[in-house]
Amino acid sequence: MSLLSLPRLGAIAAAILVPATLLHAAVPPPAEAPQQASLTGQLLIAAPTMGDPRFQHTVILMVRHDRNGALGIVINRPIGERPLAGILEEIGFVVHSAEYRRSDTVDIDGRVAMTSSLEILRDIGNHRGPSKSLIAFGYAGWAPGQLEGELAHGFWFTTPQDAKLIFDEDRDEVWDNAMKRRTQDL
Numbered sequence: 001m002s003l004l005s006l007p008r009l010g011a012i013a014a015a016i017l018v019p020a021t022l023l024h025a026a027v028p029p030p031a032e033a034p035q036q037a038s039l040t041g042q043l044l045i046a047a048p049t050m051g052d053p054r055f056q057h058t059v060i061l062m063v064r065h066d067r068n069g070a071l072g073i074v075i076n077r078p079i080g081e082r083p084l085a086g087i088l089e090e091i092g093f094v095v096h097s098a099e100y101r102r103s104d105t106v107d108i109d110g111r112v113a114m115t116s117s118l119e120i121l122r123d124i125g126n127h128r129g130p131s132k133s134l135i136a137f138g139y140a141g142w143a144p145g146q147l148e149g150e151l152a153h154g155f156w157f158t159t160p161q162d163a164k165l166i167f168d169e170d171r172d173e174v175w176d177n178a179m180k181r182r183t184q185d186l
Helices: 084-088 118-125 146-152 163-168 171-181
Strands: 003-005 014-017 042-046 059-066 069-074 078-082 093-097 112-115 133-136 140-142 156-160
Touching (some): 042 171, 059 171, 069 133, 069 146, 093 118, 093 163, 133 163, 140 146, 146 156, 156 171
Antiparallel strands (some): 003 133, 014 078, 042 059, 042 156, 093 133
């Protein structure tokens, strides 16, 4: 997945974040694993022992987590800059502050939402968009039970989402700061 942090979007180039694809090595949950509460709105933090290099030191905002699987957006893997015209040619996922709403907006937790449309990109460019935004061109997803298995095996930690980590933190410091806030011990 690629991400773009846009506190202001003008005619300047914007930072893009590294692609994160589906974690293909499905790890089934142990047979005795209890039913996991929804992680929607939480941050998922890759454990230092994460074996998949695509997710090493990765922090993911969980957009959806239910019995049908899970979907999240990586918030801390910048790879460079792209011109605004190129960004407007792609339809991505915009994680943003919840005061902005369109008919296709997905409310994550009342404070953070996600919209996927060219209109939000135009609104941001015309200073009519959300006050805070992070643009992603992809997602991380899990099949039913897959994330629960990965959590049971200690591949991920969780912490409540924090708008500062999502929108304001230096991308190079997000994983370290999220690890300090994790809810499980190492």
